[in-house]
Amino acid sequence: MQYKDYYKTLGVARTATADEIKRAYRRLARKFHPDVSKEPDAENRFKEINEANEVLHDPKKRAAYDALGSNWRAGQEFRPPPGAAGNADFNFNAGDTSDFSDFIANMFGRAFRSESREPLRRRRGQDQTLKVTITLEDAYRGTTRQIRLDVQNTNSNQTVKSRTLNVRIPEGVVQGQQIRLAGQGAAGVNNGAAGDLYLEIEIAPHPYFTVEGKDMQLRLPITPWEAALGAAVTVPTLGGAVTLKIPAGSQTGRKMRLKGRGLPGQPPGDVLILLEIVTPPATTATAQDFYRQMAERLPFNPRAELDQRGADGC
Incomplete structure (x- = not known):
């Protein structure tokens, strides 16, 4: 022996x-x-x-x-x-x-x-994690993704075989959420059970909304007269446009909430609106004359408190 x-x-x-x-x-x-x-x-x-x-x-x-x-x-x-x-x-x-x-x-x-x-x-295969990038619209409505999985020889790093999965991503998924696909991970050793595959959701940046969990945030531009007098304005959401009433006397930075208009869930998320007053450009003689009349007829110093602090030495 x-x-x-x-x-x-x-x-x-x-x-x-x-x-x-x-x-x-x-x-x-x-x-x-x-x-x-x-x-x-x-x-x-x-x-x-x-x-x-x-x-x-x-x-x-x-x-x-x-x-x-x-x-x-x-x-x-x-x-x-x-x-x-x-x-x-x-x-x-x-x-x-x-x-x-x-x-x-x-x-x-x-x-x-x-x-x-x-x-x-007979050893179970290792679990694997794969990042999947989707749009915010996909996260809101749900989507299907085709995932290609390559099985590699660890020693040579060469692809041995591959398979394709059609995966349904449910509505309401959030950044970093993992979707478990049982038995789709690494193959087991000596006919052991395969590991699981976890799809980690990554939501691509959106041109208008920022996302935190199921809540979304939107910076909403408004005119000076809408802020001063109040107005009803149209606001986009992923579920369709809604009407938002701007209270008279609003200022830049004021927060308003559209409850339940965020990502779906139990409960659904909200859309947080941040008002931002945008001043029209004075690029024409008419616009410049209008601003001069405002300065004369509406005497207003938004820095009055700062000026007083400066005079008092803060």
Whole structure:
């Protein structure tokens, strides 16, 4: 019977930490997985990697294996110590070892298997996250996106195969929300279940609205006379135009709310209106004359308080 150097199989030192062993195993398992690997003899290599990890990932089994000593070389003829298979240090009191080599069966006994063996032999694939950018209109009404998923060889970074999914994105999704697609993540190891795919929603900037959660904000330009006298103005929303009554005497920065006009939900979001007075340009003689008459007929100093503070030295 030939000795198996499990450290060499995983490409780690005998002093490797548990994390180093875990990383080495995952890297090699992805590289030699029979479903995706183009490496020669991938299936046998995959079994050897699983066997090495089965022993080295478990502190008790690793200690028993290390007790054999460090002088053995892979391929050397090996005979287990007398009584090893029945020794409490080597016997882990579980099922059969048909998937493993004669070495592990003779070394640890026919009763070798830990409770963690099954998850290691058939491991669930990793969850994956994919960002999907949609418009604010898509977030409001819902949309469908076609998603292409590429499965890559981790070692060579080359695409092995791809698949396309048509995904329905529901109305009312918000920035950063994740949509779970069960079983659409990375493939499992050794026929294990696939992981999940999470689509992370990213809402593209909108020319008029800014978004916070389900609420939206709109800066609404109004004229000086609309602000002074009050007015009913048309305001756009994603659900259609609505009429907003501007109170007389409004100023720039005044906030008004259109309740329930934001993104759909339970409850729906609101649209926050920020009033912004826009002064007409004085680019013609008529407009300039109009402003001169205003200055004469409406004596008003918006800086009166500031002027007084300046005079008092603040």
